Amino acid sequence: MGAAIKRKAPAKPAPNDAPPFKKVLIANRGEIALRVILACKEMGVQTVAVYSEADRNALHVRFADEEVCIGPPPSGKSYLNIPQVIAAAEVTGAEAIHPGYGFLSENPHFVEVCQACGITFIGPSAEIIRKMGNKSQAKATMLAAGVPLMPGSDGIIETVEEALVVAEQIGYPVIVKASSGGGGRGMRICNNPEELPDLYNNARSEAKGAFGDDSVYMEKYLLEPRHIEVQIMGDQHGNVVHLGERECSIQRRHQKLIEESPSAVLDPALRQRICDTAVMAAKAVGYYNAGTIEFLLDKRGDFFFMEMNTRVQVEHPVTELVTGIDIVKEQLRIAAGQKLSFRQEDVVQKGHAIECRINAEDPFKFTPSPGRITALHFPGGPGIRVDTAMHQDAVIPPHYDSMVAKLIAYGSDRAEAIARMRRALDTLVIEGIKTTAPLHRRIMDHPDFIAGTFSTKWMETFMEELKRNPAGDPR
Ligand code: ADP
DSSP states (O other), X not given: OOSSOOOOOOSSOOGGGSOSOSEEEEOOOHHHHHHHHHHHHHHTOEEEXXXXXXXXXXXXXXXXXXXXXXXXXXXXXXXXXXXXXXXXXXXXXXXXXXXXXXXXXXXXXXXXXXXXTTOEESSSOHHHHHHHHSHHHHXXXXXXXXXXXXXXXXXXXXXXXXXXXXXXXXXXXXXXXXXXXXXXXXXXXXXXXXXXXXXXXXXXXXXXXXXXXXXXXXXXXXXXXXXXXXXXXXXXXXXXXXXXXXEEEEEETTEEEEEEESOSSOOHHHHHHHHHHHHHHHHHTTOOEEEXXXXXXXXXXXXXXXXXXXXXXXXXXXXXXXXXXXXXXXXXXXXXXXXXXXXXXXXXXXXXXXXXXXXXXXXXXXXXXXXXXXXXXXXXXXXXXXEEOOXXXXXXXXXXOOEEEEEEEEXXXXXXXXXXXXXXXXXXXXXXXXXXXXXXXXXXXXXHHHHTOOOTTHHHXXXXXXXXSSSSOOO
């Protein structure tokens, strides 16, 4: 990884400059639907929004060229309703579907239906999603590819007895994880054999309820790891590159709150090793389109594959800001069969970017705070990007996730990115609901965050600190 991307002015328009599709349907809502619409607008691609009855007044509907209502508010009846989404594409003549993240984005059956209907799915193949989407199976694939894995079970654990034997072999603490898990759910940390049977059964029933699949596997539980992930892009001609790493260690209940690129702790040699490993992993499955390989990094500098996300991530903007590459536009080009528009040596991390997820939640209790936004002002100025679909008088429906905006700050270095994030949070106005913004503001002042000395456990200690010192100086 070297300097900023070398963008040579092309003598004549490259073939990649042609709009990759005439019309794209976005099978999603909220900020990511809007993000895809913006990319399409820049590329001269027509857009079709789909929406549930709860999203009639949403901005993704307003800014798309066409819109189709696909059902009532519950996502099972609208955004996850495959026949309705496909019908909307057929009626409007959309050639391709961008799934965003969540909803149908990692559903191999949906990819096959798109294919059967002659619609291009903007993402990898159903086969790749199947291989990498099931976490336990993905680990087996990665083992064969020579990617370092967290010590753990050999695939799925069928019984409590088997769980006890494996835990004894790898040593406590262990974590039981749902094979089909996501969003931090279906995981249980277990410290001793006495509590294992109950936790194992809980994990299975939570997994069954949340993902319709009760298969679980087990890993060694690392005490204070850092979450490091690598952005991958590949085309359908065998080219795979990485766009550097993101650190997502500031998490609560295994859900990311703050992400940044680059990580504050990787030295160039370790960065190179992690990124090369991610490319090797992606190549091993013939990966194409955008994807993310997630690792846990321990204190000794050893890192272990955790999972692959076969879609665009919530936190992709931090990578876009430091590399200058528009990941969503590249996704469209790749899906249309074009070659990657850059080579590995063109990709360079320059400066530093931090993203704060602003959720509609009580900032210190993390209880949901749905409702109507009565006043809204988003910060601007140098180095600030806001990805959101919120507007004045918007009502946050209780049916979907609680994210209202992603506030992203870019600076020439980490200190400048933090300073810009502070002033952006200070000039952000969201009234009518509670949000996590005040929590982020305090984290930006915390000496641990400033020094970069934190792990995925850090939020737990910080929340304790807040209880002792609810209003005051976090130091
Ligand atoms: P999900 O797909 O639900 O997001 P992941 O497998 O990506 O689940 O894990 C989410 C988070 O859970 C990680 O970022 C990390 O903080 C924690 N975690 C997962 N596995 C382990 C482990 N073996 N040891 C320690 N923490 C873990």
